[in-house]
């Protein structure tokens with residue numbers, strides 16, 4: 700589904716990524732871990748389109764996205780959350796999700812609005828149903844009418860996840876999703892991510908979360924992939940242990 704092939708990134712004399720390759724299968728959750736400076740953020744920036752690689756390519760379901768802008772990547776179904784939550788504080792939780800749904804318009808202009816054209820009403824109903832579904836998935840139904848600004852960071856992060864999910868992305872990129880969360884919220888988030896059924900690539904420092912949530916893990920060190928595999932194998936890999944212990 701998501702494929703990264705031979706990606707290298709140079710920053711001046713620093714090779715931040717060195718021929719990184721991996722594939723995330725449809726519906727799979729893949730984690731990216733590695734010590735500080737390993738290249739995780741750079742990799743995320745390459746996949747989401749904020750950084751153009753010096754070499755290599757990124758493709759989604761066979762379509763080459765390497766030279767495609769972040770906005771076009773989002774249209775192609777690649778959605779990203781950021782370490783700093785980006786929600787609308789003055790909107791309720793439900794309206795935050797509603798605002799994230801792609802509004803293609805109902806056709807017919809103002810006259811149709813006034814007449815409540817049936818097609819438009821149907822679209823509106825579908826949008827509201829989707830909001831309810833996504834809120835339920837993220838455990839936000841009890842908070843649907845709360846203003847996002849009033850929520851603690853953990854819940855805001857769930858709102859951000861709900862917004863990213865709203866129009867059914869093909870691939871979700873989660874950048875440090877547990878940062879600022881307490882232990883209970885982290886467990887809640889792990890359950891929500893696993894329940895999605897969406898292809899996910901996530902960068903995360905919390906090893907417990909990564910081991911619990913991911914189907915496969917890619918380990919980076921000094922810009923290179925030093926291991927790829929399921930959590931149990933990664934946990935025991937001597938090369939990975941050596942990289943972390945320095």
Ligand SMILES: Nc1ncnc2c1ncn2[C@@H]1O[C@H](COP(=O)(O)OP(=O)(O)OP(=O)(O)O)[C@@H](O)[C@H]1O
Pocket residue numbers: 710711713714715733734735736737738739740741742
């Ligand atoms: N804009 C930049 N200009 C120059 N060097 C950079 C730039 N961004 C990152 N680097 C360097 O590239 C390497 C990889 O950095 P990156 O931030 O991707 O690592 P990381 O794994 O995300 O680290 P951390 O866990 O600390 O966030 C580091 O050596 C870093 O100093």
